Amino acid sequence: MSNTALTNGHTNGINGTTQNGVHDKVDFDPRSYDDLIMLTESVRRQVDLKEVPTIGIICGSGLGKIGDCIKDAQILPFKQIPGFPTTHVIGHKGNLIFGYLGGKFVVCLQGRFHPYEHGMDLALCATPVRLMHQLGVKNLIVSNAAGGVNPKFNYGDLMLIKDHIFMPGLCGFSPLVGVNDPRFGPRFVSIHDAYDRQLRQLAQNVAKDLKIVLHEGTYVMSGGPQYETPAEVVFFKTVGADALGMSTCHEVTVARQCGIRVFGFSLITNIANTDADNSVEVTHEEVLEAAREAGDHACTFVTEIISRV
Numbered sequence: 001m002s003n004t005a006l007t008n009g010h011t012n013g014i015n016g017t018t019q020n021g022v023h024d025k026v027d028f029d030p031r032s033y034d035d036l037i038m039l040t041e042s043v044r045r046q047v048d049l050k051e052v053p054t055i056g057i058i059c060g061s062g063l064g065k066i067g068d069c070i071k072d073a074q075i076l077p078f079k080q081i082p083g084f085p086t087t088h089v090i091g092h093k094g095n096l097i098f099g100y101l102g103g104k105f106v107v108c109l110q111g112r113f114h115p116y117e118h119g120m121d122l123a124l125c126a127t128p129v130r131l132m133h134q135l136g137v138k139n140l141i142v143s144n145a146a147g148g149v150n151p152k153f154n155y156g157d158l159m160l161i162k163d164h165i166f167m168p169g170l171c172g173f174s175p176l177v178g179v180n181d182p183r184f185g186p187r188f189v190s191i192h193d194a195y196d197r198q199l200r201q202l203a204q205n206v207a208k209d210l211k212i213v214l215h216e217g218t219y220v221m222s223g224g225p226q227y228e229t230p231a232e233v234v235f236f237k238t239v240g241a242d243a244l245g246m247s248t249c250h251e252v253t254v255a256r257q258c259g260i261r262v263f264g265f266s267l268i269t270n271i272a273n274t275d276a277d278n279s280v281e282v283t284h285e286e287v288l289e290a291a292r293e294a295g296d297h298a299c300t301f302v303t304e305i306i307s308r309v
């Protein structure tokens with residue numbers, strides 16, 4: 001089957017109707033388990049789930065190419081998913097894709113929700129991970145574009161995420177804040193093993209075989225959307241950061257709450273400034289350009305990892 005964009009009308013089941021496949025604004029509560037079930041049912045009705053997608057993928061800025069590599073793709077635009085907000089960030093297409101990659105049936109988020117776009121509602125931004133869990137995902141591959149802090153990193157390198165510092169989470173902006181329905185998972189979640197050691201080893205082996213430079217390091221999520229000042233970069237470097245971004249940690253936190261194994265990597269799209277007297281501008285355009293250049297590379301890497309999971 002060739003790739004299919006799903007545009008049939010449907011009834012979303014959460015507060016209302018749809019016209020021409022586009023859902024009306026719905027009153028979706030990301031902390032309601034019942035709303036999550038209705039959202040999941042709506043997705044199930046719109047796609048032909050040939051198998052259980054046990055692998056989920058989240059594409060970072062400009063890394064949507066990974067989604068384009070999926071075979072026999074069924075493409076469900078976010079605007080057809082009741083409860084999903086819109087993604088406004090250039091380089092995030094806004095599709096949920098089902099199909100085959102690396103010989104496995106996968107579900108891929110071609111675009112993500114950044115907390116800075118959605119009033120720091122982290123539970124809302126992490127809803128796709130809860131959806132993936134409902135659909136049967138057991139392993140999640142998260143990717144992002146990030147600024148390199150570690151002096152060994154170069155533009156275009158890949159960094160496997162070994163650990164993270166979730167700045168908004170430390171300040172009370174966690175997707176787990178608020179009433180916790182135990183059906184989402186435990187109230188208190190241990191994040192001691194956020195990035196699965198076995199998957200990291202597997203990725204290292206893949207990188208070696210494909211002759212890809214793969215660093216390993218700590219990813220810091222800041223609230224964004226502003227990039228860091230040189231003093232902030234020095235601050236993060238001092239506390240152990242290797243790469244800086246504005247996403248991922250909220251998704252990983254929710255994934256761990258529901259028992260999904262995680263593998264994460266960053267594409268180093270710029271080198272973060274540490275000296276205010278010699279600093280250069282960082283732009284989203286250069287971030288996207290770096291991601292475009294690394295698209296094939298990232299796609300091969302992810303495909304090979306999936307084939308070996």
Ligand SMILES: O=P(O)(O)O[C@@H]1C[C@H](O)[C@@H](CO)O1
Nearest residue numbers: 060061144145246247284287
């Ligand atoms: O979705 P990711 O984390 O890859 O997006 C990064 C962080 C900001 O959203 C944007 C900055 O250029 O790219």
Ligand SMILES: Nc1nc2[nH]cnc2c(=O)[nH]1
Nearest residue numbers: 145146147244245246287
């Ligand atoms: N916070 C942050 N996010 C990024 N995404 C891509 N580059 C950067 C960066 O330098 N800082």
